[in-house]
Amino acid sequence: MYQKIIVVGNLGRDPEMRYMPDGTAVTSFSLATNRRWTDRASGQPVEETTWFRVSVWGRQAETANQYLSRGRQVLVEGVLTPDRATGGPRLWTAQDGTVRASFEIRADSVRFIGSREDGGYSGGGDYEE
Incomplete structure (x- = not known):
C-alpha cells in the first residue's frame, strides 16, 4: 500500500526544533490551507481553513528551522499520520470549548514557495530526507 499527501499552505507560527535522544533533529510547525467559494444559496463568500501539524526530520529539519517563519508559504509532501487511538485526526x-481536529503530516519533502517578501523563500529550495 502507498499513501502520500501534498499540501500547499502558510505557516501559522514559527517552527520549533528539538533533538531526539539519538541526536536526530525534528522541526514542527503548523500549516494552514484556505479554500474559498461562494455559497450558492446565499451568494455570500465562504472561507474554510484546514490546519495541519507538520514534522520534519534530519538535515531537512535544521534547514526548515533556519529558513521558515510564520506566514511563509510552503509545499509539503509526506505521509498523513493518524491518531493511534482513533485512526483519524487528532x-x-x-480555549472556547469547541472540539477541533488536527491533521498530522510527517514530511518527506518541504519546498519553499515564492519570495521572502511574499511569505516564501527566494532560493526555491527543495529539501528531501
Missing part, C-alpha cells in the same frame, strides 16, 4: 478542545 482531536483537541480549543
